[in-house]
Amino acid sequence: MSPSVPLQEMIRAIRSARTQCEERGVIQRECAAIRAQFRQTDNGGRSHNLAKLLYVHMLGYPAHFGQMECVRMIASPRYSEKRVGYLGAMMLLDEKQDASLLITNSIKNDLSHSNQYVQSLALCTLACMGSAEMCRDLAPEIDRLLRSSNSYIKKKAALCAVHIVRKVHDLGELFVPSARSLLSEKNHGVLHGAVVLITELCERSPETLERFRKTVPDLVQIMKGLVISGYSPDHDVAGVSDPFLQVRILRLLRILGRNNEAASDAMNDLLAQVATNTDSTKTVGNAVLYETVLTVLDIKSESGLRVLAVNILGRFLLNNDRNIRYIAMTSLQKIVSTDHNAVQRHRGTIVDCLKDQDASVKRRALELSLALVSASNIRSMMKELLIFLSSCPPELRAQAASGIFNAAERYAPSKRWHIDTILHVLTTAGGDVRDETVPNLIQLITNTSELHCYTVHKLYRALFTDISQQPLVQVACWCIGEYGDLLLKGECQETEAVQVTEDDVLDALEIVLQSHMSTPTTRGFALTATMKLSTRITDNVDRIRSIVSIYGSCIDVELQQRAVEYNALFKKYDHMRAAVLERMPVIQKNSLGQTNGELSEEPMKESQPGKVKQEETALPPQPAGQVVDLLDLLGGSQEPLQPGSSVGGSASTQLTAAPSSAGGDLLDLLGGFEPTPLAPAPTVTVYEKNGVTLTLSCEQQSESGLTVTLTASNSTDSDISGFTLQAAVPKSVQLQMRAPSRDSLPAHGGAKLTQLVVLNNPNKVNLKMRIRVSYTCQGSVVQDMVQVDSFPGL
Amino acid sequence: MLRFILRFLLLFNRQGKLRLQKWFVPTSDRERKKVIRDMIMLVLPRQPRTCNFLRWKDLKIVYKRYASLYFCAGLEEQDNELLALEVLHRYVELLDKYFGNVCELDIIFNFEKAYFILDEFLMGGEVLETSKFAVNVSMEQADTLQEMMGVCCRI
Numbered sequence: 001m002s003p004s005v006p007l008q009e010m011i012r013a014i015r016s017a018r019t020q021c022e023e024r025g026v027i028q029r030e031c032a033a034i035r036a037q038f039r040q041t042d043n044g045g046r047s048h049n050l051a052k053l054l055y056v057h058m059l060g061y062p063a064h065f066g067q068m069e070c071v072r073m074i075a076s077p078r079y080s081e082k083r084v085g086y087l088g089a090m091m092l093l094d095e096k097q098d099a100s101l102l103i104t105n106s107i108k109n110d111l112s113h114s115n116q117y118v119q120s121l122a123l124c125t126l127a128c129m130g131s132a133e134m135c136r137d138l139a140p141e142i143d144r145l146l147r148s149s150n151s152y153i154k155k156k157a158a159l160c161a162v163h164i165v166r167k168v169h170d171l172g173e174l175f176v177p178s179a180r181s182l183l184s185e186k187n188h189g190v191l192h193g194a195v196v197l198i199t200e201l202c203e204r205s206p207e208t209l210e211r212f213r214k215t216v217p218d219l220v221q222i223m224k225g226l227v228i229s230g231y232s233p234d235h236d237v238a239g240v241s242d243p244f245l246q247v248r249i250l251r252l253l254r255i256l257g258r259n260n261e262a263a264s265d266a267m268n269d270l271l272a273q274v275a276t277n278t279d280s281t282k283t284v285g286n287a288v289l290y291e292t293v294l295t296v297l298d299i300k301s302e303s304g305l306r307v308l309a310v311n312i313l314g315r316f317l318l319n320n321d322r323n324i325r326y327i328a329m330t331s332l333q334k335i336v337s338t339d340h341n342a343v344q345r346h347r348g349t350i351v352d353c354l355k356d357q358d359a360s361v362k363r364r365a366l367e368l369s370l371a372l373v374s375a376s377n378i379r380s381m382m383k384e385l386l387i388f389l390s391s392c393p394p395e396l397r398a399q400a401a402s403g404i405f406n407a408a409e410r411y412a413p414s415k416r417w418h419i420d421t422i423l424h425v426l427t428t429a430g431g432d433v434r435d436e437t438v439p440n441l442i443q444l445i446t447n448t449s450e451l452h453c454y455t456v457h458k459l460y461r462a463l464f465t466d467i468s469q470q471p472l473v474q475v476a477c478w479c480i481g482e483y484g485d486l487l488l489k490g491e492c493q494e495t496e497a498v499q500v501t502e503d504d505v506l507d508a509l510e511i512v513l514q515s516h517m518s519t520p521t522t523r524g525f526a527l528t529a530t531m532k533l534s535t536r537i538t539d540n541v542d543r544i545r546s547i548v549s550i551y552g553s554c555i556d557v558e559l560q561q562r563a564v565e566y567n568a569l570f571k572k573y574d575h576m577r578a579a580v581l582e583r584m585p586v587i588q589k590n591s592l593g594q595t596n597g598e599l600s601e602e603p604m605k606e607s608q609p610g611k612v613k614q615e616e617t618a619l620p621p622q623p624a625g626q627v628v629d630l631l632d633l634l635g636g637s638q639e640p641l642q643p644g645s646s647v648g649g650s651a652s653t654q655l656t657a658a659p660s661s662a663g664g665d666l667l668d669l670l671g672g673f674e675p676t677p678l679a680p681a682p683t684v685t686v687y688e689k690n691g692v693t694l695t696l697s698c699e700q701q702s703e704s705g706l707t708v709t710l711t712a713s714n715s716t717d718s719d720i721s722g723f724t725l726q727a728a729v730p731k732s733v734q735l736q737m738r739a740p741s742r743d744s745l746p747a748h749g750g751a752k753l754t755q756l757v758v759l760n761n762p763n764k765v766n767l768k769m770r771i772r773v774s775y776t777c778q779g780s781v782v783q784d785m786v787q788v789d790s791f792p793g794l
Numbered sequence: 795m796l797r798f799i800l801r802f803l804l805l806f807n808r809q810g811k812l813r814l815q816k817w818f819v820p821t822s823d824r825e826r827k828k829v830i831r832d833m834i835m836l837v838l839p840r841q842p843r844t845c846n847f848l849r850w851k852d853l854k855i856v857y858k859r860y861a862s863l864y865f866c867a868g869l870e871e872q873d874n875e876l877l878a879l880e881v882l883h884r885y886v887e888l889l890d891k892y893f894g895n896v897c898e899l900d901i902i903f904n905f906e907k908a909y910f911i912l913d914e915f916l917m918g919g920e921v922l923e924t925s926k927f928a929v930n931v932s933m934e935q936a937d938t939l940q941e942m943m944g945v946c947c948r949i
Contacts, residue, residue: 008903015902051906058812058905060827080940087909094820117936127918129820152932159917166918189923196920234925237880244924247877287876294874322845327876360845 007051014059027056038069046073047084054084054091067092067099074106079118082110086121095131104134111141116152119145123156127163135164139171146178151187158182158193162200172201176208183218188235188242191222195248202255213256216263220270223249227274238282250274250291257299264300271296275308286316286324290331297335310335310342317349322358329353329364336371347372351381354388363396370403378411382421390428397432401425405437415448416494419455423472427462430469438471442478443587454494456483461498463508468517474525477512480505481529482584485536502537506530510547520556527551527559531566535581545570683711687773687786691716692745694725694773698791704764708757708791714745716777721745723775725755730768734760745775767791800878800919801853801868802829803885803912805901808862810834813901814908818919833857833866847875858882862898881921888915888929910936 073085
């Protein structure tokens, strides 16, 4: 075995390796030598060997075979070996390794060593990787060291205690008395450690927090001393005296002053003093100011102080240093909801930051600008935001677009402005908008009947400018299909009318259909639009017919299906065509939102707040582009549930007001307070409509178990097929639906359908069930819902 | 509600070679490698004169370039980034005082000293000693003790 070279030579050898392979070779040789050396008994170069191994480890090579050597070195009497051994332990061992347990004893011994540097090694290592057991074991020793007279040891013991408290929360109690007494230290290191320790203790336990509130005057004194003291070369950083300690004290004050008037009052003057006296030309002063601002905004400060704090942030916004601007915006973001007016004052600067070069600053500025949009500044803000959107980096586009949409929706001063804004966004960033933008926009357009002419003209023009922006093209096609007649009339009040012929319009749609840039969805829109025009134009119906029949053999299945259906509409159902393709009704925003959110297919076992919320925000109906639903006319099939008249109203407002909590509790809210009269008869008819009858009977199986039998029959003249029942129950009730006996109901009550529902009601809540009935009769789908509040026999 | 000021401190050069790694939270080897990789990928492409703060997962990353070395620290959500910059700067000053006009080579060939200095300045992710002189004095005395190579007397 070649003798191992000292550390620095090895490093040189590794660095001079020209390739990765060569380096690996050198390292392998060295590691082999090191391993051999470890096996030998004590020689002078042990610390060198371990140091070499640690270097190799830092380069990313495995070094676990050094763990035991660390343990041995730590136990060595030589300081040089201990030093490297402890370093190795901190680098190679963590609390999960078994070897770490082996050093506990060494640490224990070294904690009471006569030499403070040995003690410090032990303290440092314990604070770095001490496991919970080690901490429990050694906590009393640390407490003892906290009371020693040696400042060097005390400050290390303080931070070691912090680590112990983080690992084993209960041990915090042990350190409270010592921590308290450390506050009267003069040594900054010890003081800093004490403040950190107290902060940690207060955050872990509210009782301790209460006790330490009494120290607020002391802390204020210390802080004052730092702020107004003269130059102290030992701790000065660019004119600020010990900024590290200042920041920690401010943070502790924040925790002590939170939610407590008295404490907040006591620190009021101090905070004002720090805020005004700290030099803000260098980063270090700004660091202290920043912490001061955070503290002021978090405690119960008086309004003057709050204004001062926000003004500091405003000054930060004008600072040349990007970091400071970034910090300012992050903080303003946090308070924009609570101190909205104060932040509004700095709106101009924030908007200017949108033009900053730095991407992080831009992002923050965007978030903040969006938060600052209000009814009074919507027009000017939107101008800025739209400018930003046209030049913003791609990763921010989606966020900007959706933020603009939200703002426009909330504060649009006029419908026309709203539509214009959305169109503008679609033309600039059409590729980055979310999917529900298209239906949202369509709904908006439908509801603004006075602007149909204007809208369709604008969209028609936009279509020719840029055919690649899919959302825009989709909306344009939809509008042309819907309002093509207005386009052809050739007159418009709000904007210059285009003079187009029917052929021009159909040309436009055909271009969309054939363009390579159109997605299948867009093509679908275009095809449907073409079809709709067949009732709105007079001359070129044949052309439409031929377009539609061409697509009957299209490769895309969706298009093919549509084309075939439209063909059928031309041929077999021509008498229905006009009715089917007539103007869309104005969409009721609220009712659809509720229906979408109320119904659920399965029993609502866990609350689905996300789901309900999403459906409420994505309020629009299925757009007409999805042809299959043309016949399932919106609003006709699903009736919103009206349980008891007294409760129903409040329940529906609760639904719209608190979507996030409504999910799972919908059924608990509805009708939960009406007394349930016991029905004497064992079976009860729960639904009777259009000749379909549904009866319910139930049987108590056990303490909480219940079997409900639903029976359906059909007394009409025609058969019913595809009969399905779905049921929902309150949250805590478990439901299991057995397979139904059949799925069709022959006419004249030829056969009945039964379905068993097994319920388990362990919490004995008021049992309610909502049943959705769905079936097909004479070719049309019928859906209905019924709520059962009382169960016979219960 | 854990509130470490620092989760980790990394030093690496423009070629992505790691020169120092200090972890203030228990982190497995695999996680460490991942963090190192991510930090290098996040920080190296940054343009000069951009913001020194980044967001990564749930952490704030503060970095500063000194000559050929990047000093990169990971902070908790509630921490004061400006102060973290000061912490990094203070460490550089300490290294500078100890090595005299410190450069990357010093940290390569004397990496264990760099760690020892760090351990006199930070502990458990918190600032341990706020005075530059005190740190230097401790280092000198500890070095003297080491050079003596003597057997320390036990109690």
